[in-house]
Every structure is written in C-alpha cells, then in structure tokens.
Amino acid sequence: MKELELTVPPRDARAFVVPAGHFFRIVSVEGSQVGDLNLWNLHDLSERFFSGKTRAFHGTHVSTGSRLWSTLPNLRAMATITQDTLDWYGWDEDGAGVHDVIGTRCDPYTNLLLHGLEYHWCCHSNLKRALAAKLNIPLSEAEPHVHDVLNVFMCTGFTRDTHQYFMKASPVRPGDFIEFFAEMDLLAALSACPGGDCSASHSSDAAPCHPLKVEIHRCPEDSLGGWRPARVNGYSRSHGTERVK
Template sequence: MPSTPVTIPARRGKAAHVRQGQIVKVINTHGDQVVDTWAFNVQDLKEFMSMEHSRPHMLKTIPIVGDIMRSNKRRPILTLIEDTSGGIHDTLMAACDCHRYKFLGVETYHDNCEDNLHAAMREIGLEAPETPSPLNLFMNIPVKPDRSLSFEAPVSTPGSYVALRAEMDLVIAFSACPQDILPINGVGHMPTEAHFTVE
C-alpha cells in the first residue's frame, strides 16, 4: 500500500529514516520547486551522499535513470530509478546559506537550505555533522558553450517526480529551497511546498 505523502513545507526542510531497498519518491507538487536533497548513512552520519564523489563514477553533471549516487566513501547510497520531471537536476551548486543571501544583497535573516537541513535532522533527533553539497532535484543550471553557468527556471511539471532507491539504511533530508531572488523556483520566484513518499 503506498505511503501517505509527507509535506516538505515551503522554505523549510524535512528528514526521514529509509531502509535499504526502500523507494523514496520526491514529488514536485506545483512543478517548479527546487528540492535540495541529502542522504546520510544512518550508522555513521559522517558518511553521506557526495556529489563530488558521484560525478567521477557517473561521468555526468546531471544524473539519469540508472545512475548511482555515491557516498564520500564512494559506496552506493541512492540510485535514480525513475524520473518523470524532464531530467534536469543539478550536482554543482552548494546549498544556499546565510552567506549566499548576503552576497545577493539581503541585509536581514533569510531562510536557507543549510539551516533547513540542520533543523530537519534535529526534528528527528539527529545532528548533521556538516552540510554536504546536495543533489539539487529539479534545479536547472545549464552549462553554456562558453562554459559559463546560469540560473534558470525548472523544466519539471506539476506532479512530476523522481524515484530514488536506498542502497543502505539511511536518513534522507530535503529542503524546499527558499530562493526568491534568483529565478531557480520559476516565474515569480515564489517557493512552494513539495512532497515525498517512502515505500
């Protein structure tokens, strides 16, 4: 029986325990919300999904169905098994943080993915040892012919999703990215909630 979708609130984070072999489906409910995604080995939180270690094995900057995300010990941690979102994700950008928003001209506190990760982990009684560079689901960062990067709106559509298979017992954490200055969350830049299931 399918699990009930869990809400990742707009501008906030959520974390959950996932057993090896279970499938995590991340749903872009409204179609244009970037979801920063992390995974930690539940037995040792210092082992975590690492984009830097995944890219050399995939030989890609954007994972496709069948690709395996690796931990910082180069062990399989999540496998992308289904993608109805258009297949555009990001493995290059660090999670937004308070320092990033200062660069963007924000003088006061701004919700950010780094704080969302740590709050989500604390909500289930855990402390993330650091903020790894996330798998930015649905984030559109094209590499141009001149090798420059740009921040573009997602290509995903309402209700589209990504399914990830856990390759070890892990904790998965998400942030519905609160970026509202750059256009990464689509036209209008307004963050929305997203959802996930664990089956």
Template sequence: MLKVTNTHGSQVADFWAFSAADPGEHLSMEHMRPNLRKLCPAAGDALVTNRRRAILTLVSDSSEGVHDTLVASCDIHRYHELGHQGYHDNCTDNLRMALAAIGLALPQVPCPFNLWMNTPARPGGEMVWLPPVSRAGDAVMFRAEMDLIAVVSACPMDLLPINGADAVPRSLSVTVSAA
C-alpha cells in the first residue's frame, strides 16, 4: 500500500507510477480516462498503464476527490511562460532526478496524476487554476497491482494558487506498507 498525505491541506502532488519490469510501461492518464469513462478516479477504481493494464487501485481517498488528470507536470518552460526568469524548481525535473537516483532515464515525461489539484472546467471549456479544496491530513491510499516504481513530487508552483491562495509550496507525507 502507498499512502500520500496532504500534511497541510493545500499542497498538490504530481504522482507517477512505472512498471518495475519495464519503466516504458507507466500510469497513463490518457489510457485511464477512457477505461474509467470519467475524468478522475474514485475509491475502488483501477488506474491503468499505457498498455491498459492495472498498475494501481485507488483504495481510499479521504478528501473531496478533487484531483486533476489533464495537466502536464510543471517544467522550466511553464515557469518562463508565466514570466519567471532563470531556473525554477519543477515537477518534471523532480521526476527526472528521482529516477536518475535509481539509474533510470525517460525519453519523455508522462502526464502525472495531480493529486488535490483543483483545475475545473467552466462552461465553454475554459480551465481555471484554483486553490485545493483538500484539508490538512487528507490522504489517498493506493494498492500496487504489479511491482512498480512510484514517484511523488510536492509541486513547487508558487506563481499560481495551485498550492493554496498564498501560493506557498508545503510538504507532503508518503508511507509505504505491506498491507
């Protein structure tokens, strides 16, 4: 079991999972949405890979279930687009550094499951960037359906209210257990 806890309630987490046998097989938002026939999974739903196999099951979610499956992870280009000059920590680099630490590299970064990210669509399809509706201590629990490598990045976004109205990134807690 893998539990991700929103310690302070306002932090977004970019979440990825890769098959340990072949990291080219990974949790895929593009494949999960049609499999579930909805935009966001709920407790009991299987999360599938780009080969349409279950990699995780979302066992429980103590939050209101507001998560994002559409937005790519932040990267240096996103920060430049938002007007930031120079380097800025970002989820894409956090993923790459985490995988490099175990000797892996990816040719491209898959779209993450953005836990607690509140980016609803408005009438007409416009997407808005709102603070999370999660509370301190809210947690999601996943069950692995295969041997996998999971990466969680506490999103460092501080130019939009993704991590709360004050736009201050905070810590998360991740726990792995046998059952």
C-alpha cells in the first residue's frame, strides 16, 4: 500500500522518512536522470550509509539482493535492494555498470578548485539543504552529516589503461525504478543530480535534468513473518583493552 509519494525537482533534493519494514522506490518519471542517495538512522544521525563497506561486501555496483550497510561501530544493514529494473544492464563493453558506490557526490568545493567557479546546486549542497529543512536545523549543522552516496541510476566504471573513474550516459528511462526494503527506521535524502544523465558536464546548468519520484509503500504486517529490524553489530567494542586470560 502506497503511503507517500513525493517529487524531487531537478537540481534539488528532498529528505523523507521510511519506517522500518517499509519499502521505498526511486522512480524515473520524465527522462534519463541520476540521483544521489544518503541514508541515516532516523534516531541517530551518526549512524549513516557506509559506501566503502558496502563496496567491500557487494562490489563497485549494487543491484537486487545487495544491502546498504551502516557505519562503524554499528555496522548493520540499513536497507536491502529488492527490485531493480536495470538488472538487465550488467556490465557493458566498457566495463561500466549501474548504481555505483565508487564516486562521491558532486560538490561546490571541488568544483571551485577545478574550475574556479561557484555553483550552488551540486548534490552535496542539495542534500545539505534538504536535511537542514527536514530537521529544521542550520545549514552549518546539517553539512557534517552529508556523506558519500549511492549513485542511483548512474553508469560508471574504470578505464582499462589508467584505471580512472569514468561516467557515461545512464540507461535509465521513464518507468524504471530501484526499490529498497528499510531494515531500520530511516531518514533519507535524494538529490536529482545537476549532471542529468551524467554523460557530460557536472556542477552547471548545462545538462538537461529531470525530476525523480520517491514512493514509500507499507506492506501488511502479517506478510513480514518473523522479520525484525537490523540489530547493531555484536562486537564487544573492547578493542584489546580487556585481554582474554
């Protein structure tokens, strides 16, 4: 049952809550568009999506069955990908895949370093504004919580000769979606990247951009069986200070 639907405007972001045991979808609605996704524990923003550990567990790109893991010390599944209409893409002739956990979000600081220009609608800034608005906190308080993203619908890989990160046009089309099952109460934020399909320029108004849709679905409680929200990692956290005798 659909509980909520919202639109993320082009070159902007929106934050939303997904209760544990609910599904949420990110849907392409008008044209080829990449989204940058952040996830936090709704009750503790210090626990957030850990792209590096997710990459270590599942590889550089994720799809159906992959889990999005949280930061240390809790290290637990935040969400599981349950459907992905781009599963068919796999790996192309350039070695590229879809939905990467390699790249960071585009940001105004890097843009200024590389191009000497200020641009205010990078995914980092968009996510920062969305989080601040959702929590009603100052922008300066929101910024430290913005983190490396899941690049939804983004098509990327590494060059074979120099092993450098590259981007190419996303294969996503209207009607395509990726769906997640929330393993805990989540606060999420999604930015519709200013790069559009990310085939050319970033951090400018040059690329055609489109909105993304978010749907949150509740499933009947009796369909969850014995499922329970993800538990924190069971490590003792002694870190060698209590030696075993």
